[in-house]
Amino acid sequence: MDALSSVLVVLDSTLRLSIPLLCACLAGLWSERSGVVDIGLEGKLLAAAFAAGAAAHLTGSAWMGLLAGIGASVALALVHGFASITQRGNQIVSGVAINMLAAGLTATIGNAWYGQGGRTPPLEGAGRFEGVLLGHSALVYIALAMVPVTAFVLARTRFGLRLRAVGEKPAAVDTAGISVTALRYAAVVVAGVLCGLGGTYLAAALSAGFLPGMTAGRGFIALAALIFAKWRAWPALGACLLFGFLEAMSIRLQGVPLPGIGEVPVQAIQAMPYVITVLLLAGFGGRAIPPRAAGVPYVKER
Amino acid sequence: MTLKALGLALAGMVASTAVALAQGAAPKPAIVYDLGGKFDKSFNEGVYTGAERFKKETGVEYRDFEPQNDAQREQALRRFAREGFSPILAVGFSQKSALEKVAAEFPNLKFAIIDSVVEKPNVESILFKEHEGSYLVGMLAGMASKTGKVGFVGGMDIPLIRRFACGYAQGVKAAKKDAEVFVNMTGTTGAAWNDPVRGGELAKGQMDRGADVVYHAAGGTGIGVLRAVADAGKLGIGVDSNQNGLHPGKVLTSMLKRVDNAAYSTFMDAKNNTFKAGQVTLGLKEQGVAWADDEHNKPLITADMRKAVDQATADIASGKVQVHDFMSDNKCPAL
Numbered sequence: 043m044d045a046l047s048s049v050l051v052v053l054d055s056t057l058r059l060s061i062p063l064l065c066a067c068l069a070g071l072w073s074e075r076s077g078v079v080d081i082g083l084e085g086k087l088l089a090a091a092f093a094a095g096a097a098a099h100l101t102g103s104a105w106m107g108l109l110a111g112i113g114a115s116v117a118l119a120l121v122h123g124f125a126s127i128t129q130r131g132n133q134i135v136s137g138v139a140i141n142m143l144a145a146g147l148t149a150t151i152g153n154a155w156y157g158q159g160g161r162t163p164p165l166e167g168a169g170r171f172e173g174v175l176l177g178h179s180a181l182v183y184i185a186l187a188m189v190p191v192t193a194f195v196l197a198r199t200r201f202g203l204r205l206r207a208v209g210e211k212p213a214a215v216d217t218a219g220i221s222v223t224a225l226r227y228a229a230v231v232v233a234g235v236l237c238g239l240g241g242t243y244l245a246a247a248l249s250a251g252f253l254p255g256m257t258a259g260r261g262f263i264a265l266a267a268l269i270f271a272k273w274r275a276w277p278a279l280g281a282c283l284l285f286g287f288l289e290a291m292s293i294r295l296q297g298v299p300l301p302g303i304g305e306v307p308v309q310a311i312q313a314m315p316y317v318i319t320v321l322l323l324a325g326f327g328g329r330a331i332p333p334r335a336a337g338v339p340y341v342k343e344r
Numbered sequence: 345m346t347l348k349a350l351g352l353a354l355a356g357m358v359a360s361t362a363v364a365l366a367q368g369a370a371p372k373p374a375i376v377y378d379l380g381g382k383f384d385k386s387f388n389e390g391v392y393t394g395a396e397r398f399k400k401e402t403g404v405e406y407r408d409f410e411p412q413n414d415a416q417r418e419q420a421l422r423r424f425a426r427e428g429f430s431p432i433l434a435v436g437f438s439q440k441s442a443l444e445k446v447a448a449e450f451p452n453l454k455f456a457i458i459d460s461v462v463e464k465p466n467v468e469s470i471l472f473k474e475h476e477g478s479y480l481v482g483m484l485a486g487m488a489s490k491t492g493k494v495g496f497v498g499g500m501d502i503p504l505i506r507r508f509a510c511g512y513a514q515g516v517k518a519a520k521k522d523a524e525v526f527v528n529m530t531g532t533t534g535a536a537w538n539d540p541v542r543g544g545e546l547a548k549g550q551m552d553r554g555a556d557v558v559y560h561a562a563g564g565t566g567i568g569v570l571r572a573v574a575d576a577g578k579l580g581i582g583v584d585s586n587q588n589g590l591h592p593g594k595v596l597t598s599m600l601k602r603v604d605n606a607a608y609s610t611f612m613d614a615k616n617n618t619f620k621a622g623q624v625t626l627g628l629k630e631q632g633v634a635w636a637d638d639e640h641n642k643p644l645i646t647a648d649m650r651k652a653v654d655q656a657t658a659d660i661a662s663g664k665v666q667v668h669d670f671m672s673d674n675k676c677p678a679l
Contacts, residue, residue, distance in 0.1 A: 048552070051552045055545055149412075153381070158383045158385065161383075161385075164567075164571070248544065249541055249567070249568050250571050253538055253540050253564050253567065254538060254564075256539065258539045258541070293542070
């Protein structure tokens with residue numbers, strides 16, 4: 043295999059592996075820009091993957107799977123919203139609860155419905171997203187399109203500017219007569235939709251069906267990418283592509299002798315993405331300043 | 345103080361009568377599965393199949409438990425023991441330390457563990473010669489491969505999985521001397537058993553390097569491996585249970601680990617009072633491992649392949665061919 047095609051193969055793999063990260067990362071961006079910290083990305087991805095796997099199997103249509111995936115993810119997002127916006131609960135606690143809820147519920151319901159250890163039955167034919175362009179499915183392009191959309195909405199529209207203001211100084215927005223609650227709910231729902239997209243991509247495009255715990259920590263990597271990208275859309279794309287690239291490289295490099303070094307132990311290769319993440323965050327990232335009101339419930343009386 | 349002592353004494357009496365009762369009466373088997381769950385289409389499901397067979401033939405009911413995390417194993421084992429269940433079958437190498445503790449606490453009960461060794465006078469340790477079964481599917485892979493390159497995707501990087509890989513590589517090279525074997529492991533934590541996306545990517549990586557047969561020993565991750573291989577029109581090889589039917593015509597064969605037989609005979613032995621503690625190793629000779637041959641892969645196995653693999657089976661069973669066991673010295677001559 044010549045060098046060009048191996049580069050192409052790695053880039054292909056990079057794109058595939060970055061898309062779930064990108065969806066979750068953008069979801070986190072929307073939520074946190076409005077001042078709601080979202081640790082529950084992982085749980086929402088997982089719930090979406092399960093709903094998508096089950097619905098796509100039931101209806102035989104991947105698009106129905108996407109709808110169900112988004113539905114499940116938005117439902118969890120609303121739970122998070124209710125706990126942290128309406129009830130002014132601790133956002134971290136609510137997010138962790140969502141992760142645990144999703145991990146437990148998906149496996150339990152899956153086992154009750156299908157009796158296959160929490161898996162959904164394998165998807166065939168139209169139940170999966172097939173490649174539409176360059177071998178990548180429609181979801182990939184939808185997810186990529188979300189980057190400019192997010193950047194534009196947050197920077198150029200009235201809604202986006204207000205949303206960001208809510209994340210920085212909600213009292214000022216409130217004084218101007220705009221509902222903090224409504225804006226934050228809107229942001230949380232957008233986050234739910236994006237996680238739904240990512241989870242569906244995992245279950246119905248990358249693999250064929252849901253498996254318990256199949257997100258394997260991608261929601262948390264997305265959070266790291268979000269911090270690395272300093273809560274901005276285009277850098278988020280860069281960060282997710284970088285993380286995807288590192289994962290793709292770690293897969294391709296396994297068992298391949300490197301010139302001058304020889305074969306590197308599997309463990310070293312697999313630790314590489316994390317090591318580089320730490321280095322990048324520590325060395326090149328500079329100071330990452332979160333939205334000022336992130337994690338703080340808004341209390342009108344104060 | 346006295347009340348407490350009395351309570352303790354009472355509790356002790358109740359516990360000992362429960363144990364005594366259990367010994368006298370018919371066996372009360374129980375199973376604690378591994379994290380993959382009862383219906384994993386693989387390892388655990390094999391145990392389930394064997395236990396169901398036992399139940400059907402003898403009419404003896406059994407109890408089981410599917411732990412959701414590592415901490416629950418010991419609790420489940422102890423709970424079954426406290427209720428007087430015997431034999432208690434612990435499935436999977438990761439239950440070793442939990443079983444060591446619980447078996448010592450209940451010396452009058454019988455225990456068994458699959459895939460690990462617990463040196464206690466009341467524990468039967470059941471091991472499989474996975475390298476022998478892997479050798480056979482390796483031979484089939486070597487003969488089925490057109491490119492002369494085959495792949496292996498393991499789950500968690502542990503010696504047990506390296507043993508699969510090593511046996512496989514030996515089989516491949518026995519069939520095709522200059523064949524190349526790519527070995528990849530999914531990860532180094534328990535999550536490596538359940539990451540079909542990564543499994544699929546690993547398989548794609550191997551196919552990009554020219555592999556046209558990929559064998560997996562990776563639990564749920566392997567579902568992704570078989571899927572990616574089937575999508576690419578290449579051949580996969582399943583593991584533990586018969587996975588030929590997952591993608592008919594795209595799964596060359598499966599390396600069967602007859603955990604069903606192991607579970608069945610453990611329970612049967614306990615019923616017939618022939619239960620023996622100690623180590624049992626099931627290889628080709630004992631029909632503890634085999635390759636799956638059914639209607640799904642019939643068109644893929646040519647007469648030559650069948651002949652060669654039957655010959656190898658006989659040779660290994662008779663001891664004429666020795667398959668190197670990775671776990672004996674942590675080295676693999678074929679890789």
